Amino acid sequence: MRRLGIKSIVIKKYQYTKNQGKVPDDKENILNRDFEADTVFKKLVTDITYIHVVNEGWTYLASVMDLYDRKIIGWSYGKNITAELATQAVKNACLNIPDTEVIILHSDLGSQYTSDEFENYLHSQGILHSFSRKGNPYDNACIESFHSVLKKEEVYTTTYQTFEGQKQHSLNI
Numbered sequence: 288m289r290r291l292g293i294k295s296i297v298i299k300k301y302q303y304t305k306n307q308g309k310v311p312d313d314k315e316n317i318l319n320r321d322f323e324a325d326t327v328f329k330k331l332v333t334d335i336t337y338i339h340v341v342n343e344g345w346t347y348l349a350s351v352m353d354l355y356d357r358k359i360i361g362w363s364y365g366k367n368i369t370a371e372l373a374t375q376a377v378k379n380a381c382l383n384i385p386d387t388e389v390i391i392l393h394s395d396l397g398s399q400y401t402s403d404e405f406e407n408y409l410h411s412q413g414i415l416h417s418f419s420r421k422g423n424p425y426d427n428a429c430i431e432s433f434h435s436v437l438k439k440e441e442v443y444t445t446t447y448q449t450f451e452g453q454k455q456h457s458l459n460i
Contacts, residue, residue, distance in 0.1 A: 296439050314401075317417035318393040322429050324355040328384045331360070332393045332427055333376060333400070335368060336434040340447045349376035349399075351392075352430050359433070360384075366450060370402035377405075381412060388413035395419045395427055 288294070324330040335349045347368045351361035361380025365372045373394075381387055392414050394400040400418075409416050419426030447453035 296443055314396065314416075314418040316420060316426065317391050317415060318426070319417075320426060320428070322354050324353070327353055327355045328360075328386075328390060330354040330391050330393070331380065332430040333373065334395060334427055334430040334434060335373060335397065335399065336438065337368075338438075338442055338447070338453065340450050340453050342448055343450050346450055346453065347372055348434075349373050350430060350433065351376050351380040352433060354429060357429065357433075364453075368399065370399045370404040373397075373399040373402075374405050374408050377408065377414075390414045391417050393417040393419070393427060395424075396421055 318330065318332075322330075331351055331353055333349065333351045335347050338346045338348055340346050343366065346364065346366055349363045349365075349372050350359050352358065353360050360383050361376050361378070363372050363375035363379060365375075377392065384390070390413075392409060394416070396418055399405060400416075406416065424431045
């Protein structure tokens with residue numbers, strides 16, 4: 288590896304402690320770590336990850352994954368981590384879904400996902416919202432894993448100079 292200039296990327300493992308929290312009383316963990324789906328468009332997971340761009344600082348990628356085949360069916364990329372970014376990722380996913388009634392969409396308890404804008408959009412589409420427990424990434428393991436692999440294999444190995452350049456690069460992946 289040294290001779291070829293190859294280096295491994297090692298990321299410190301997240302340390303979960305059992306006393307980190309629970310889902311608030313007005314939220315529900317419907318998915319409850321059942322990551323198996325018997326058909327497409329029944330169980331979706333979503334999350335937001337950070338991507339650094341040299342000239343502009345942090346940018347944000349919101350992704351929506353279908354648990355049936357683990358495909359990303361919707362995403363949104365922006366300069367601000369907002370409810371609008373999270374909502375747009377779900378709207379983009381819904382473009383591919385013929386009937387959104389009784390879909391379970393699982394997310395963490397981030398302010399983007401608990402916002403009125405996000406909740407109203409889900410309600411208008413008939414989508415049930417499931418929430419991870421506070422501070423527990425294992426409740427949303429599939430999308431967390433996807434973002435981890437994306438960062439290790441693409442983001443950490445590439446230097447993005449501008450937001451638009453990174454956005455164009457993402458479209459080509």
